[in-house]
Amino acid sequence: MAKKQLRIGMVGYGFMGRTHSNAFLQAPKFFDLPYEPALSAVCARNKGRVEAFAANWGYGAVETDWRALVERDDIDLIDIAAPNDMHHDIAIAAAEAGKMVMCEKPLGRTAEESAGMVAAVEKAGVPNMVWYNYRRIPAVSLAKALIDDGQLGRIFHYRAKFLQDWTISADLPQGGEGLWRLDVDVAGSGVTGDLLAHCIDTAMWLNGGIEKVSAMTETFIKEREHTLTGKTQPVGIDDACAFLARFDNGSLATFESTRYARGHKALYTLEINGEHASIFWDLHDLHRLDYFDHRDEGTTRGWRSIHVTDGDHPYMGNWWVPGLAIGYDESFVHQAADFIRGLDGDAAAPTFADAHRTDKVTDAVLKSARTGQWEAAS
Ligand code: SOE
Numbered sequence: 001m002a003k004k005q006l007r008i009g010m011v012g013y014g015f016m017g018r019t020h021s022n023a024f025l026q027a028p029k030f031f032d033l034p035y036e037p038a039l040s041a042v043c044a045r046n047k048g049r050v051e052a053f054a055a056n057w058g059y060g061a062v063e064t065d066w067r068a069l070v071e072r073d074d075i076d077l078i079d080i081a082a083p084n085d086m087h088h089d090i091a092i093a094a095a096e097a098g099k100m101v102m103c104e105k106p107l108g109r110t111a112e113e114s115a116g117m118v119a120a121v122e123k124a125g126v127p128n129m130v131w132y133n134y135r136r137i138p139a140v141s142l143a144k145a146l147i148d149d150g151q152l153g154r155i156f157h158y159r160a161k162f163l164q165d166w167t168i169s170a171d172l173p174q175g176g177e178g179l180w181r182l183d184v185d186v187a188g189s190g191v192t193g194d195l196l197a198h199c200i201d202t203a204m205w206l207n208g209g210i211e212k213v214s215a216m217t218e219t220f221i222k223e224r225e226h227t228l229t230g231k232t233q234p235v236g237i238d239d240a241c242a243f244l245a246r247f248d249n250g251s252l253a254t255f256e257s258t259r260y261a262r263g264h265k266a267l268y269t270l271e272i273n274g275e276h277a278s279i280f281w282d283l284h285d286l287h288r289l290d291y292f293d294h295r296d297e298g299t300t301r302g303w304r305s306i307h308v309t310d311g312d313h314p315y316m317g318n319w320w321v322p323g324l325a326i327g328y329d330e331s332f333v334h335q336a337a338d339f340i341r342g343l344d345g346d347a348a349a350p351t352f353a354d355a356h357r358t359d360k361v362t363d364a365v366l367k368s369a370r371t372g373q374w375e376a377a378s
Pocket of ligand 1: 194
């Protein structure tokens with residue numbers, strides 16, 4: 001018997017529109033899902049381009065106004081892959097229309113904004129999720145399993161950084177496609193909401209809540225031309241941010257992100273030091289988890305690099321054969337699969353409520369950078 005369809009209405013056709021579309025296409029091919037995802041309609045303002053996108057990915061219909069998409073009665077799930085300033089209104093309208101909602105990160109530009117989104121999905125009782133995809137890189141999921149199993153023991157330190165170098169040129173404008181990330185009104189913040197939000201989501205998933213933070217930020221290029229107005233305007237985003245944090249479990253943390261680390265394209269690394277063992281993970285070598293266990297005996301004790309590609313590693317039993325790696329795009333496939341599997345069981349995380357907690361931490365980071373004080377993060 002044919003499975004019941006999960007009819008998806010996608011908003012946005014940029015980088016994330018592609019990762020999400022690919023995820024919904026691949027998920028049922030590799031995972032046994034209770035519903036068959038169907039790319040029913042896609043929405044973006046530019047008609048010609050959205051039609052080309054729909055033809056490429058196999059969407060059945062196009063819309064140029066997200067309100068029309070939300071109102072369609074042949075859509076079960078609205079997936080928001082549009083710039084950050086659109087998340088709030090679309091998510092709330094979708095929830096009020098009784099649709100399930102998935103949303104790109106960060107959930108809101110501020111925690112105040114995401115609080116309203118959480119209230120809307122909870123009032124409507126609709127399944128919801130935010131695309132913090134790095135949790136579902138198998139090596140990161142393995143780290144979670146090791147921590148939950150108590151292999152690291154008490155955690156002393158958490159260290160994360162996310163480094164890029166694509167905004168160093170002062171000639172780069174703010175605003176418009178892709179570059180909306182440099183426009184504070186659209187993005188909400190710079191690296192804090194765009195990159196550190198990933199690090200914070202993973203960190204709280206692995207190591208629990210963050211109690212307080214002390215941060216500094218910098219905007220290296222103070223003015224940039226705005227593509228929409230053609231005028232040179234002040235830059236309101238943070239180009240770089242570093243902060244200290246204390247977790248609820250007493251562990252200490254450092255977080256750093258910048259778009260000015262020449263040579264680094266998307267270097268997300270995390271290290272956790274526990275009483276028995278340490279782990280280290282690096283997005284540029286994403287299928288490996290480095291692990292040191294002090295309980296190993298003898299002179300061969302040392303860091304081992306686990307190639308997370310075996311059949312008993314998280315998600316890997318559903319892919320090729322042991323030893324063959326998967327990559328970045330599959331983290332989205334895993335997320336789509338987990339969301340759909342969660343519809344008939346325990347809801348998959350991170351939910352809007354989880355992502356709202358991340359927004360509270362990023363708010364506290366930005367506040368601390370302004371006040372020069374430690375700020376409460378929950
Ligand atoms: C920014 O360059 C960006 O694309 C983020 O927006 C993504 O969330 C991150 O995963 C990669 O970098």
